[in-house]
Amino acid sequence: MAERYAISKVNVPEGAAVPELVKMKMEKEEKLAEEKKQALAAKQKAREEERAKLKERTVAYEKEYADTAAELVKLRREAKLNGNFFVEPEAKLIFVVRIAGIMKMSPKPRKVLQLLRLKQLHNGVFLKVNKPTLNMLKLVQPYVTYGYPSLKTVRELIYKRGFGKVSKQRIPLSSNDIISDALGKHGIHGMEDIIHEIYTVGPNFKQVSNFLWPFKLSSPKGGFVNKRHGYCEARGGDWGNREELINELLGRMN
Amino acid sequence: MATARPVVSIYNFENPSEKTGTMPMPVVLQSPLRPDLVREVHRDMAKNKRQAYAVKPKAGYDTAAESWCTGRAVARIPRAPGGGTHRAGQAAFGNQARGGGMFNPTTIWRRWHRRVNVTKKRHAVACALAASALPPLVMARGHKINQVAELPLVVSDGIQSLTKTKQAKEALKKLGCGEELQKVIDSKSIRAGQGKARNRRYVKRLGPLVIYNEDNGITRAMRNIPGVECAHVDRLNLLRLAPGGSFGRFVIFTEGAFKKLSDIYGTLKSGAPKKKGYTLPRAAMANADLARIINSTEVQSVLRPKMERYTHGIKRNALKSKELMEELNPGSTERRAVHLKSSQKGTPEYDEVQKKKKARIEESKKYNKEHKKGDETFYKTLMKAFEAKAAADAAKKAAEKAEDEEDEE
Numbered sequence: 144m145a146e147r148y149a150i151s152k153v154n155v156p157e158g159a160a161v162p163e164l165v166k167m168k169m170e171k172e173e174k175l176a177e178e179k180k181q182a183l184a185a186k187q188k189a190r191e192e193e194r195a196k197l198k199e200r201t202v203a204y205e206k207e208y209a210d211t212a213a214e215l216v217k218l219r220r221e222a223k224l225n226g227n228f229f230v231e232p233e234a235k236l237i238f239v240v241r242i243a244g245i246m247k248m249s250p251k252p253r254k255v256l257q258l259l260r261l262k263q264l265h266n267g268v269f270l271k272v273n274k275p276t277l278n279m280l281k282l283v284q285p286y287v288t289y290g291y292p293s294l295k296t297v298r299e300l301i302y303k304r305g306f307g308k309v310s311k312q313r314i315p316l317s318s319n320d321i322i323s324d325a326l327g328k329h330g331i332h333g334m335e336d337i338i339h340e341i342y343t344v345g346p347n348f349k350q351v352s353n354f355l356w357p358f359k360l361s362s363p364k365g366g367f368v369n370k371r372h373g374y375c376e377a378r379g380g381d382w383g384n385r386e387e388l389i390n391e392l393l394g395r396m397n
Numbered sequence: 398m399a400t401a402r403p404v405v406s407i408y409n410f411e412n413p414s415e416k417t418g419t420m421p422m423p424v425v426l427q428s429p430l431r432p433d434l435v436r437e438v439h440r441d442m443a444k445n446k447r448q449a450y451a452v453k454p455k456a457g458y459d460t461a462a463e464s465w466c467t468g469r470a471v472a473r474i475p476r477a478p479g480g481g482t483h484r485a486g487q488a489a490f491g492n493q494a495r496g497g498g499m500f501n502p503t504t505i506w507r508r509w510h511r512r513v514n515v516t517k518k519r520h521a522v523a524c525a526l527a528a529s530a531l532p533p534l535v536m537a538r539g540h541k542i543n544q545v546a547e548l549p550l551v552v553s554d555g556i557q558s559l560t561k562t563k564q565a566k567e568a569l570k571k572l573g574c575g576e577e578l579q580k581v582i583d584s585k586s587i588r589a590g591q592g593k594a595r596n597r598r599y600v601k602r603l604g605p606l607v608i609y610n611e612d613n614g615i616t617r618a619m620r621n622i623p624g625v626e627c628a629h630v631d632r633l634n635l636l637r638l639a640p641g642g643s644f645g646r647f648v649i650f651t652e653g654a655f656k657k658l659s660d661i662y663g664t665l666k667s668g669a670p671k672k673k674g675y676t677l678p679r680a681a682m683a684n685a686d687l688a689r690i691i692n693s694t695e696v697q698s699v700l701r702p703k704m705e706r707y708t709h710g711i712k713r714n715a716l717k718s719k720e721l722m723e724e725l726n727p728g729s730t731e732r733r734a735v736h737l738k739s740s741q742k743g744t745p746e747y748d749e750v751q752k753k754k755k756a757r758i759e760e761s762k763k764y765n766k767e768h769k770k771g772d773e774t775f776y777k778t779l780m781k782a783f784e785a786k787a788a789a790d791a792a793k794k795a796a797e798k799a800e801d802e803e804d805e806e
Contacts, residue, residue: 149703164692175702198728302715302725315712319725334715334725 290389457498581624
């Protein structure tokens with residue numbers, strides 16, 4: 144807190160008599176300036192430590208991502224070799240984008256969309272995959288499109304369009320301090336921590352996802368196919384679960 | 398006011414450079430300044446000298462006009478009866494008619510006068526007196542007091558016995574009012590507006606107000622000096638002390654009058670001896686110096702220090718800005734540099750990658766050579782998928798051929 148003291152410089156012309164109140168103010172400001180300097184030095188030191196730790200963690204995360212990917216490849220190969228079928232792991236993470244506008248929305252889907260924090264067209268949120276969330280998505284199927292984002296998509300979304308909820312305000316994630324202040328108690332101190340928590344759906348996924356303000360995406364460059372119909376329909380459409388192919392869409396919307 | 402001067406000098410009216418004595422400042426002249434109160438009371442008091450005006454009660458209605466009603470191709474407004482004159486058939490009564498009455502005729506029973514609470518009036522006078530003791534306010538009102546020795550200007554009682562206007566004028570000039578009196582003379586001009594035709598032809602500025610205790614000729618002497626007004630201290634009029642609602646009239650007290658102020662108004666503790674049940678107004682704040690209060694140690698010691706505001710600046714995209722990426726993701730620049738190296742020919746990283754690739758291909762070839770032989774080669778496994786169909790087609794053809802031959806037979 145002391146590092147944010149606003150120190151005002153009092154300009155006294157040379158040789159002029161300094162009024163009593165001005166003198167008092169100058170003394171006070173001097174003391175605060177001293178405190179501020181110390182606090183800033185301490186903060187700088189803490190920041191360097193924190194950054195070093197974050198660096199280590201990031202390297203560990205990259206290794207983790209690479210390892211999990213390599214593991215899957217290995218298992219697939221092994222299954223093929225033995226003539227077995229490899230059951231792909233079910234997706235843990237979903238990214239939902241609201242496709243429909245706000246006009247003429249039935250009450251139940253309207254409420255569900257509110258609960259999912261999809262209050263605006265082209266808003267997106269990360270969701271954990273479990274029975275309740277899947278059932279909620281079932282209720283709003285025709286109004287959203289969703290799928291399983293890749294690591295690249297997650298990274299790009301958070302770096303480009305990542306905003307945090309800080310005292311109910313939408314604050315850009317322009318510094319790791321903002322993240323540390325809000326999520327420090329869950330052990331999340333930087334952007335890479337957020338990305339890791341989201342992508343691997345960690346124990347603090349809820350807190351992190353809630354901290355992230357719903358993503359406000361652009362309309363896709365190249366357009367939708369047809370928002371009136373479902374993605375899986377033969378006649379071509381957009382709503383519903385498009386699994387991995389959400390990444391292509393998000394690449395155009397981000 | 399805590400910062401008021403405690404003592405006022407009395408000037409000899411004949412020789413104003415010498416002071417005949419001093420007097421303590423009466424508490425009235427330390428009353429809190431309330432321009433809003435003075436303005437309000439003046440506004441209401443000034444209405445009390447008004448004379449009624451109105452249109453004649455019958456104005457516009459002194460005809461026997463009646464509407465011609467419908468059916469005569471004229472408007473339905475009442476028309477003057479009769480014939481043989483222009484007036485006949487002309488419109489009457491309405492405010493739109495020529496010669497008709499006005500809309501909402503002015504009346505004499507308009508509420509011309511206002512009553513003001515006595516205490517309010519007294520407070521206003523006290524306030525106006527206090528203002529007249531402050532040079533900045535008096536100057537702000539427009540009086541020229543640069544040559545005046547001090548405010549409040551108190552003059553020895555001799556001035557009350559002056560009988561000649563010439564003497565009075567000289568006395569005032571010696572007291573430093575020359576500039577003020579000249580200002581009044583210079584300001585005489587013809588009034589703008591209809592008043593000039595209504596026996597109010599000239600207007601001029603107001604000069605000093607001389608407040609006396611005993612009239613031994615002073616009123617007669619001062620009467621003809623343009624701008625100068627006299628008032629008895631017992632009967633002070635707010636309309637003279639704060640002309641136009643703005644306080645700060647240039648006032649000259651005589652010694653006796655000045656002394657009497659304390660007798661009339663008393664102090665905050667004693668109340669006003671000559672005004673039953675009245676005590677001078679108290680200030681809302683004992684210490685109105687906000688800067689001093691805020692900056693006092695008592696207040697500052699319990700305040701937290703002022704903080705800088707959070708500024709987030711414009712959101713930048715870390716995927717485009719390398720320095721922002723480094724800020725958010727420490728070590729990213731060096732990792733990226735290392736990664737880029739692996740695609741640059743000649744670097745050890747590049748060689749490493751190529752080595753791995755080579756090893757991989759070697760491995761694959763070796764495996765294929767070992768395991769994919771004879772029927773296990775890619776081509777054979779591919780064609781096996783077509784074998785079944787080829788066999789089925791051949792069988793079908795044979796069956797058809799057999800049928801045809803049968804039919805032929």
